[in-house]
Amino acid sequence: MxxxxxxxxxxxxxxxxxxxxxxxxxxxxxxxxxxxxxxxxxxxxxxxxxxxxxxxxxxxxxxxxxxxxxxxxxxxxxxxxxxxxxxxxxxxxxxxxxxxxxxxxxxxxxxxxxxxxxxxxxxxxxxAFFARKNQQRRDVVSALTYPIIVFSTAFLVVLFMLHFVVPMFQDIFKQNKVELPGITNFIISVSEFMKSYGLVIIFGMISLFASRFLFNKQEWYRRFKDSLLLKLPFFGNFIKTVYLSQFTQAIALLSASKVPVINSIQLVKKMIAFYPLQDALTSVEASILKGATLSESLASHPIFSDKMIALVKVAEQTNQTEFIFDRLNVQYHEQVQRQSKMMSTIMEPLIIVFVGVMVGIILIAMYLPMFKLGTVLGG
Known part of the structure; x- marks a missing residue:
């Protein structure tokens, strides 16, 4: 049929x-x-x-x-x-x-x-398609929510220390004319910068976040956002895997309905709003129309893995397109789940270590001059 x-x-x-x-x-x-x-x-x-x-x-x-x-x-x-x-x-x-x-x-x-x-x-x-898609969305939200909350809290803690704690020490050092080490001068400079431009930075971050809702309907913004997300270390690979999972599932479903490959590519291109994948599929469509096979067309784009290309080539030779893409979808879905759990597991201690290092640097920078201050007071 x-x-x-x-x-x-x-x-x-x-x-x-x-x-x-x-x-x-x-x-x-x-x-x-x-x-x-x-x-x-x-x-x-x-x-x-x-x-x-x-x-x-x-x-x-x-x-x-x-x-x-x-x-x-x-x-x-x-x-x-x-x-x-x-x-x-x-x-x-x-x-x-x-x-x-x-x-x-x-x-x-x-x-x-x-x-x-x-x-x-x-x-x-x-x-089944929307069930899998909703599950992937939950995986993404679950993986990113806790790290974002922890990182936001850490940012506010560091901001509080720079805005209130560091100036208190700075006044003490000035009153006693203590010679400050380089790290202390650096932290004080950062504190003064935050006092002068802190509100501007916070407003800029809020504006950047709000721009998602203001410009999300603009093609240039979504194209820029998708390209930027794809280049992020680790996150980019995770996001790419999510969309490749949706791509393989859609092709498997369309193949089960006996839709020709070229028509399947056209439909998937319309349904997945991720510009790097859409641009690649546009090129794949043009290549197929020129006589190339699907595996040859996919091979010219880095967004598609070598494993996918090899399995698609096998599917073409054995006429098992639906089965191969279904297996690929299962593998990508499992990979999304593993990576989402890994992000939650790894990012939590990394953020805690990062916060500890930042707070430690600030405390060291503030307490180093205290030894000289004790010498001055003792003298």
């Missing part, structure tokens, strides 16, 4: 051209606050719908049951419109096509299920 994505694209062509940039941004797969139909709700929605369809419940009845079980008004409003469209004779894919809460990946996947008679299997796969 196979389906022609070009036929679906022609049906959507006019509507797609009329969409504004604002609308296309809202349809991105990865969102921060959700749009009435969060990834967690989608996980439950598709999983439960798959169970109902496999149990012999009709699509309309299944959606009505899910509608009645919803407590969130925004979600109920969306499902009410979808059910109303179904009653008017539209297919489910057509019903969700105009809603910004659903992505193109979901539209095409459900369209595939309708054309091939495998809608129950497709919605079950969508539930």
């Amino acid at each position: 196979s389906f022609k994505l070009s036929n679906i694209q022609q049906q959507k062509g006019i509507a797609t051209k009329e969409k504004s940039e604002w609308s296309s941004i809202l349809q991105k797969e990865i969102v921060l606050f959700g749009n009435g139909f969060s990834n967690k709700l989608k996980e439950d929605f598709y999983t439960e719908l798959g169970v109902l369809l496999n149990a012999g419940v009709s699509l309309k009845e299944g959606l009505e049951l899910l509608l009645n079980s919803q407590n969130k008004k925004a979600t109920k409003d969306i499902l009410e419109i979808v059910v109303a469209d179904l009653i008017e004779g539209q297919s489910m894919s057509e019903a969700i096509r105009t809603h910004k809460a659903f992505t193109e990946y979901e539209y095409y996947s459900i369209k595939i299920g309708e054309e091939t008679g495998t809608l129950a299997a497709v919605v079950k796969q969508l539930g």
Whole structure:
């Protein structure tokens, strides 16, 4: 079985051209606050719908049951419109096509299920996709939350010492005209700098954090942010692994629905909002259209590992694309879990050591002149 994505694209062509940039941004797969139909709700929605369809419940009845079980008004409003469209004779894919809460990946996947008679299997796969994605998000949040809290607390402690404790010692040293060692002069200079520009630095950090919400809809900002994240030591590799896990899972699901490779690349490129991966997939798509194999196309981009390229080459030779990408997804998912636990385990003592060193340097710098001060007072 196979389906022609070009036929679906022609049906959507006019509507797609009329969409504004604002609308296309809202349809991105990865969102921060959700749009009435969060990834967690989608996980439950598709999983439960798959169970109902496999149990012999009709699509309309299944959606009505899910509608009645919803407590969130925004979600109920969306499902009410979808059910109303179904009653008017539209297919489910057509019903969700105009809603910004659903992505193109979901539209095409459900369209595939309708054309091939495998809608129950497709919605079950969508539930599995969002379940894995939500788990990865929890892994990332779990790995970063505690280190960020500890580091923020440490920063405030050091800032307090530089702003209040160091000036107290500085006044004592000035009154007694004690000759200060180099490390003490350095800490005093840092303290004076923080007193003069501390509020500016704090305001700048808050502004930098707020810029995420102000400019997150701008392509140049997201492209810069994604490139910067990818270059961070250790974190960059972890983030890349998260997105490669999503990439391999999506290819596996599309391969199971008999979607051609080139069409799978096009869909995945639209659903994963990570520009280094999107740029690589754009190049991969162009290379495949020129006659190259998928493994050859992937090999020209460093974001794809040698192991993935070797296994994809095996998949091409054995016609086991779905199986190979599914195995790759399992491996990447396990790697994400290991790395998230490792970050939590390693970063905690590292931050504590860093804080201890910083506080120790400040205390040493302040107490070194005390020996000379004792000599002056004794004399």
